[in-house]
Amino acid sequence: MQAWLQGLGGGHVSGRYDQTFVVYGAVFLPNANQSKITEINYGGKILLPNSALEILVRMNIQYPMLFKLTNMAAQRVTNCGVLEFSAPEGQAILPHWMMQQLLLTDGDTIRVESATVPKATFAKLKPMSLDFLNISNPKAFLEVELRKYACLTKNDRIPTSYAGQTLEFLVVDVKPANSVCIIECDVNLDFDAPEGYVEQPRQVVPTVNAKPPAPPASAFTGHAQATGKSGSSSIPTTVFGGPGRRLDGKKKPTSSVSLCSEGTTGASTSDTAAVANDLPAIPPVVVNEDYKPGRVSFIRYDYKRVDVLEKELREKEANQKSQPSKLFQGSNRTLRSAR
Incomplete structure (x- = not known):
């Protein structure tokens, strides 16, 4: 029968x-x-x-x-x-x-x-034309087009319609079997490189990591601020820097330039101005007029935090104070010649 x-x-x-x-x-x-x-x-x-x-x-x-x-x-x-x-x-x-x-x-x-085929979990398609690269959202496009299909079989070449032209896809791989059902299931969709596509070599532009040197610490903390916190001036103490006295008891004429005394906690206005004039100026920002769109360079100076700079200044001043004084270290002389 x-x-x-x-x-x-x-x-x-x-x-x-x-x-x-x-x-x-x-x-x-x-x-x-x-x-x-x-x-x-x-x-x-x-x-x-x-x-x-x-x-x-x-x-x-x-x-x-x-x-x-x-x-x-x-x-x-x-x-x-x-x-x-x-x-x-x-x-x-x-x-x-x-x-x-x-x-x-x-x-x-x-x-x-x-036939009875399992539900699809994965599918990999290969576009057979470079026109596939013109599709802005290929996954959304295939979501609509694959609804016209009930099954995907490995090595099949299926056509789709996009903007009045035919785009074909080769079914490279499907899981969990060589033939799967794509009706009412979630499929992890992947794409292979289109047929005839040649990847352009990437031009690697070397990055410059060198940082320009930062201005000295005094340019940021200021001479008066460092002196006020450390309790002494960052400039070496002038020998015999106290106020002078005349033998005849008359007052010494006042001068526009005053020296630091033992009871003074900061430098005078003239000294501060002199120190400020000696500080190097921060280099101006140079505009890169040859900039080409596609890459932005951010220059970072090798700066240190203010608290780190102040700590270094305090350590430097402490080292100077710990050194033995060099006052009165010359050889002695006598007014009378030896007999």
């Missing part, structure tokens, strides 16, 4: 749908307009006759209905879904890309079997 059914064009055995049809392209569908032909060719679903639906209903085939297509002469296999049951009796209408994939021409025979 099984052999007799298969001789008539197919049948179903042990709850599995298995039939043989004559295949034709979408242009052979009766009363098909251009919109219908485009819908078939840019998708992964086929058209079967109404008799196939009656058999599938009686067999209680689970939804979505998925099928395995086999070209027995060339031993080429792919998987697909069903779009409608409106094909002429004994015929199956296939998309053009599917007929090319299975090495079929109009009038050839094909075996259609019911």
